[in-house]
Amino acid sequence: MTLLLMFLEFFKTGLFAIGGGLATLPFLYNMADKYSWFTRSDLADMIAVSESTPGPIGINMATYVGFHTAGVPGAIITTTALVLPSLIVIMIVASFLKRFSESFYVKSAFYGLRPAVTGLIAAAAFEIYRITLLAIEPFLESRNILQLFQWKNIVLFAALFVLNKKVKWHPVFIILIAAVIGIVLQL
Amino acid sequence: MKELADLFLTFCRIGGLTFGGGYAMLPMIQQEVVEKRKWATNEEVMDYYAVGQCTPGIIAVNTATFIGYKLRGIVGGIVATAGVIFPSIVIISIIAACLQNFADLPIVQHAFGGIRVAVAVLVTTAIVKLWKSGVKDKLGIAICIGTFLIQVFLGLSPVYIVIAAILLGIVVKKWKGGKEA
Numbered sequence: 001m002t003l004l005l006m007f008l009e010f011f012k013t014g015l016f017a018i019g020g021g022l023a024t025l026p027f028l029y030n031m032a033d034k035y036s037w038f039t040r041s042d043l044a045d046m047i048a049v050s051e052s053t054p055g056p057i058g059i060n061m062a063t064y065v066g067f068h069t070a071g072v073p074g075a076i077i078t079t080t081a082l083v084l085p086s087l088i089v090i091m092i093v094a095s096f097l098k099r100f101s102e103s104f105y106v107k108s109a110f111y112g113l114r115p116a117v118t119g120l121i122a123a124a125a126f127e128i129y130r131i132t133l134l135a136i137e138p139f140l141e142s143r144n145i146l147q148l149f150q151w152k153n154i155v156l157f158a159a160l161f162v163l164n165k166k167v168k169w170h171p172v173f174i175i176l177i178a179a180v181i182g183i184v185l186q187l
Numbered sequence: 188m189k190e191l192a193d194l195f196l197t198f199c200r201i202g203g204l205t206f207g208g209g210y211a212m213l214p215m216i217q218q219e220v221v222e223k224r225k226w227a228t229n230e231e232v233m234d235y236y237a238v239g240q241c242t243p244g245i246i247a248v249n250t251a252t253f254i255g256y257k258l259r260g261i262v263g264g265i266v267a268t269a270g271v272i273f274p275s276i277v278i279i280s281i282i283a284a285c286l287q288n289f290a291d292l293p294i295v296q297h298a299f300g301g302i303r304v305a306v307a308v309l310v311t312t313a314i315v316k317l318w319k320s321g322v323k324d325k326l327g328i329a330i331c332i333g334t335f336l337i338q339v340f341l342g343l344s345p346v347y348i349v350i351a352a353i354l355l356g357i358v359v360k361k362w363k364g365g366k367e368a
Binding site for chain 2: 012014015016017018022025026027030033044045047048049050051053054055056058059060063064067068072075076079082083085086087089090091093094097100101104105106107108109110111112113114115116117118119120121122123124125126128129131132133153156157160161164165171174175177178179180181182183185186187
C-alpha cells in the first residue's frame with residue numbers, strides 16, 4: 001500500500017516538478033507533511049547526500065527517500081515513478097521538437113512558471129533555515145531574543161556562503177568542509 | 188541488441204560520473220554521445236536541452252530519453268533512461284543503508300549538524316541563480332513572493348501553484364500581445 005502511494009506521489013512530482021535540480025524539493029516537503037515516510041529535518045540530510053553523490057539531484061533525492069521509506073524496492077519504485085511522466089512526455093514531444101520550445105504557449109507558460117518555481121524552492125529553503133539557523137522552542141520558553149538564533153551556525157553559514165561565492169568549487173567540497181567543522185565544533 | 192547494451196552502458200557512465208546533473212552533464216554528453224559515438228550532433232543536443240528545460244522532469248534524464256528514442260524508438264528511450272538513473276539507485280541505496288546504521292553515532296550527528304548549514308548555503312545560492320535568470324519584471328517579483336508566502340503559511344500542494352502559474356503566464360502574455368497588436 002505504501003509502495004502504491006509512493007508511486008503515485010512521485011509520479012505526480014515527476015509530472016509537475018519542472019525546472020531541474022531542486023524543483024522536486026517543494027513536493028518532498030509536501031509529502032513530509034502528508035505522510036510519516038520521513039520528516040522535514042530528514043530532508044536536509046537527504047539534500048546533502050544527493051548533492052555529494054553522482055547523478056542528477058532530483059533522481060538521487062527520489063532514490064534516497066524511497067530507500068529510507070521502503071528499502072531497495074522503495075528506491076526502485078520512487079525513481080521509476082519520478083522519470084515515467086517525463087519519459088512519456090518526451091517521446092510525444094520528440095516528434096515536433098523545434099516547434100515545441102518556440103511555441104507561444106510554452107514560452108508564456110514559462111514566463112509565469114519560473115518565478116513561481118523560485119518562490120516554491122525559497123519556501124522549502126525557509127524550512128532549512130528554520131532548523132539550522134533558528135531555535136524556535138528555546139526562544140518560546142525563555143522569551144530571550146538572543147536565544148532565537150543558533151549563533152555558531154549563522155557564523156558558519158555566512159563564512160561558507162562567502163567561500164562558495166568566491167571559489168566556485170563543486171558542492172561536495174563545501175559539504176565536506178562543513179562536516180569537518182561540524183565535528184570539530186560539535187554542532 | 189548490441190546497440191541497446193551500448194546505449195545503456197554509455198548513459199550509465201554519464202549518470203555515474205557526473206555530479207549535480209543538469210548542465211554539469213552537458214560536457215560529458217557532448218563527449219560521449221556527439222564526439223565518440225556520433226549518435227547526435229551538437230545542435231541536436233542543444234535542442235534536447237532547451238526542450239528538456241520546458242518539459243517536466245530532470246533535464247539530464249530528458250536528454251537521455253531523447254537520444255535513446257532517436258536511435259531506437261520507444262525501447263531505446265526506455266533503455267537510455269534506465270541507464271542514466273541506474274548508478275544513482277545503486278550508489279544512493281548503499282549510502283542510505285550505511286547512514287541508517289551509523290546515524291546514531293555522535294560524530295555522524297555533529298557532521299550532519301555542519302552539513303545542514305552547508306545545504307542551507309547551497310540552496311540559497313541556487314535560489315539566487317533562479318531569481319536572476321527567471322524573475323524579469325514586477326509581475327515576476329509578485330508571483331515569486333506570492334508563491335513563497337502562500338507556501339510558507341498555507342502549505343498547499345505545489346501542484347496547484349504550478350498549474351496556476353502556467354495559466355497566469357499564458358493569460359498575461361495573451362492580454363499583453365492583444366494590446367500591442
